[in-house]
Amino acid sequence: MAKSKSNKPVSAAQEKHGAATSLKDQVGGLMKSTVALRRELHKWPEIGNTLPKTREQVLTALEGLPLEIKLHETTSGIAAMLTGDKPGPTVMLRGDMDALPMPEDTGLDFASKTDGYMHACGHDTHTSMLVSAAKLLSDRRGEIPGRVLFMFQPGEEGYHGAKFMLEEGLLDVAKNKDGSESPITAAYALHITSSMPAGTIGTRSGPIMASSDVLSIKITGKGGHASEPFRTLDPIPVACEIVQALQMMITRRIETFDPAVVTITKLVAGTTTNVIPESALIEGTIRAVSEKTRNKVHDSIRRVAEGIAAAYEMQATVEIRIGYPVTVNDAPSTDFALEVAESLLGEGKAVRMPSPIMGAEDFSYVLNKIPGAMVFLGGTPEGVNSMTAAPNHSNRVMFEESAMAHGVALYASLALRTLGVTLN
Numbered sequence: 196m197a198k199s200k201s202n203k204p205v206s207a208a209q210e211k212h213g214a215a216t217s218l219k220d221q222v223g224g225l226m227k228s229t230v231a232l233r234r235e236l237h238k239w240p241e242i243g244n245t246l247p248k249t250r251e252q253v254l255t256a257l258e259g260l261p262l263e264i265k266l267h268e269t270t271s272g273i274a275a276m277l278t279g280d281k282p283g284p285t286v287m288l289r290g291d292m293d294a295l296p297m298p299e300d301t302g303l304d305f306a307s308k309t310d311g312y313m314h315a316c317g318h319d320t321h322t323s324m325l326v327s328a329a330k331l332l333s334d335r336r337g338e339i340p341g342r343v344l345f346m347f348q349p350g351e352e353g354y355h356g357a358k359f360m361l362e363e364g365l366l367d368v369a370k371n372k373d374g375s376e377s378p379i380t381a382a383y384a385l386h387i388t389s390s391m392p393a394g395t396i397g398t399r400s401g402p403i404m405a406s407s408d409v410l411s412i413k414i415t416g417k418g419g420h421a422s423e424p425f426r427t428l429d430p431i432p433v434a435c436e437i438v439q440a441l442q443m444m445i446t447r448r449i450e451t452f453d454p455a456v457v458t459i460t461k462l463v464a465g466t467t468t469n470v471i472p473e474s475a476l477i478e479g480t481i482r483a484v485s486e487k488t489r490n491k492v493h494d495s496i497r498r499v500a501e502g503i504a505a506a507y508e509m510q511a512t513v514e515i516r517i518g519y520p521v522t523v524n525d526a527p528s529t530d531f532a533l534e535v536a537e538s539l540l541g542e543g544k545a546v547r548m549p550s551p552i553m554g555a556e557d558f559s560y561v562l563n564k565i566p567g568a569m570v571f572l573g574g575t576p577e578g579v580n581s582m583t584a585a586p587n588h589s590n591r592v593m594f595e596e597s598a599m600a601h602g603v604a605l606y607a608s609l610a611l612r613t614l615g616v617t618l619n
């Protein structure tokens with residue numbers, strides 16, 4: 196146990212423990228409950244924006260802490276505010292709580308007990324780590340000049356949970372008791388991944404995750420007999436040409452160093468072998484890492500689809516459903532997170548990622564308003580190769596639970612150090 200340095204005044208937290216407890220010791224003391232809560236959450240996954248059981252589990256775990264808790268009404272979101280003994284700004288930490296609609300095949304003894312639902316993205320670990328960070332920081336309340344806002348959000352997996360929480364006033368924080376403002380100056384989110392070794396973290400400044408939009412194109416022609424295509428307007432070859440042309444559009448109209456992905460995942464037309472159908476449907480996903488390219492891809496898809504259909508006297512109706520924006524890390528916050536992570540995990544363990552990931556994240560809505568960073572936490576199970584480990588969203592994905600200690604320490608350190616607390 197670390198000793199209290201020199202003759203500095205002893206904080207409430209230190210008094211409680213009789214001596215200054217190091218962050219590492221604090222995290223160590225919380226690991227049993229961190230693992231237990233994670234397993235309990237894992238057993239009872241819920242999806243979307245309504246997570247009654249999960250919310251109850253989180254509230255029970257937070258019971259007794261000096262937090263001001265706001266239960267969101269449009270979703271199962273929880274905003275828990277810790278106010279330090281001294282006035283100062285606010286730091287926000289995000290943990291998402293939702294699972295995925297898929298079966299679990301891990302064989303773990305705490306595997307999902309709800310058929311067809313699984314915590315396959317590790318959000319159970321995020322929730323549990325954030326609860327433990329709340330406990331740790333509550334214990335250090337006496338030395339905190341400012342506040343920490345814990346954002347427990349539902350609906351990350353495509354349900355815009357973060358956006359709903361923002362719309363419900365998540366960022367409207369009250370003033371300090373002395374009347375001074377307490378703006379949110381930084382926001383951080385962690386995401387565990389089974390594809391990075393435990394004991395490492397990775398992030399990058401600028402875009403870290405892509406935007407994600409859903410594409411649907413309906414080509415309308417004129418049905419008829421399969422033996423007489425000239426008397427019909429056959430939408431099938433047109434649909435095929437559009438699929439090919441979209442790939443060409445990506446390589447020839449989009450800047451090489453500001454890339455985008457258009458993947459057609461669904462192509463539906465026809466009913467039998469001797470009928471030319473009236474219409475064909477193309478669906479897929481659009482990813483980009485800048486708003487500029489995102490908009491350009493949307494315009495180009497319309498132009499290409501409508502133009503090709505028109506060339507064959509048909510019509511293409513393009514519908515683009517807007518999903519999450521690009522997740523953009525603020526450069527100073529990213530450098531800071533890497534530095535904090537390195538001080539916790541050791542030299543070479545905080546990795547600057549060379550490129551973004553083309554998945555999407557609704558923490559993007561938060562980072563559009565508050566400077567901060569999304570950080571990946573290595574969680575490959577011990578003895579497994581990171582490159583071949585079942586990835587996040589796999590029915591067999593598993594995470595190294597001891598990596599949660601790094602996550603708890605990182606959450607807490609990011610908050611403390613942002614607020615100017617020096618850690619021993």
Ligand SMILES: [Zn+2]
Pocket residue numbers: 316352587588
């Ligand atoms: Zn996910």
Ligand SMILES: [Zn+2]
Pocket residue numbers: 316317318351386
């Ligand atoms: Zn996720």
